[in-house]
Structure formats: structure tokens, C-alpha cells
């Protein structure tokens with residue numbers, strides 16, 4: 001994937017915070033020790049390959065507007081390579097961010113394309129359906 005011209009992470013550090021990064025022995029939730037909370041990475045030039053490779057869907061999807069940047073909605077939109085799920089991974093302090101009407105409408109729209117859409121917050125997760133219904137995953 002390639003990021004879209006005009007889009008940049010800026011002050012967003014959601015993926016350096018909310019996601020588990022096994023290569024760095026970093027659990028989901030706390031910021032990576034190399035993370036500059038105002039935006040950036042203290043080891044940017046030598047950051048691991050997993051960090052170089054990661055791009056959230058906001059960064060790579062032209063139709064996702066500036067107000068859907070992950071730090072602005074409290075949710076990282078991303079693909080899960082193992083399950084092919086379309087995921088909304090919530091910031092640790094904002095477990096219901098996926099219910100934000102703007103985010104939820106987007107997730108329902110994606111579900112209508114036939115994708116499996118899942119919102120995650122810590123150990124909890126919910127499937128979002130094309131009908132607009134949702135429920136916990138089992």
C-alpha cells in the first residue's frame with residue numbers, strides 16, 4: 001500500500017500506542033518507549049521493519065477524510081492480514097470510539113460491501129453487520 005499524497009501521520013501516534021507490537025515486546029495500550037507523544041519516533045531511522053511496513057487504512061484510503069484520522073476518532077482502521085477482517089481498533093482510553101456516529105456509519109458502509117467488520121477494544125470485540133446491527137464476537 002502507498003500513502004495518499006497530502007495525508008500524513010502528523011501528531012497521530014495511535015499505532016505506536018494502541019497496537020501490540022510483538023517485535024518490540026510492546027503490549028497493546030501503553031505507548032512504545034520510543035514514541036514521541038506529540039508525534040514521531042526517537043529511533044525513526046532504525047525503527048523495526050514492522051513499523052516501516054505498517055500503514056493504517058486512513059493513510060492509504062483516499063476517501064477517508066482528515067476528520068477520520070485515527071487520533072481524531074480514537075480508532076485505527078486497519079486490515080487484519082490473518083483473518084482479512086476490516087478492523088476498528090479503539091484507543092485504550094476510548095473503548096466505545098467505534099460507536100461514534102461517523103465511525104459507525106463508515107463501518108456499516110464497509111460491511112455492506114461484504115467485508116467482515118470487527119471493532120476491538122482491549123479483549124472485547126464486536127461484529128458490525130450491514131444491517132446496522134452489531135453484537136459481541138464469540
Ligand code: SF4
Nearest residue numbers: 009012014015056070
Ligand atoms: S495510526 Fe495511521 S495515521 Fe496514526 S500514526 Fe499510525 S499510520 Fe499514522
Ligand code: SF4
Nearest residue numbers: 016032034035041051
Ligand atoms: S519504534 Fe517508533 S515507529 Fe515503532 S512503535 Fe515505537 S515509536 Fe512507533
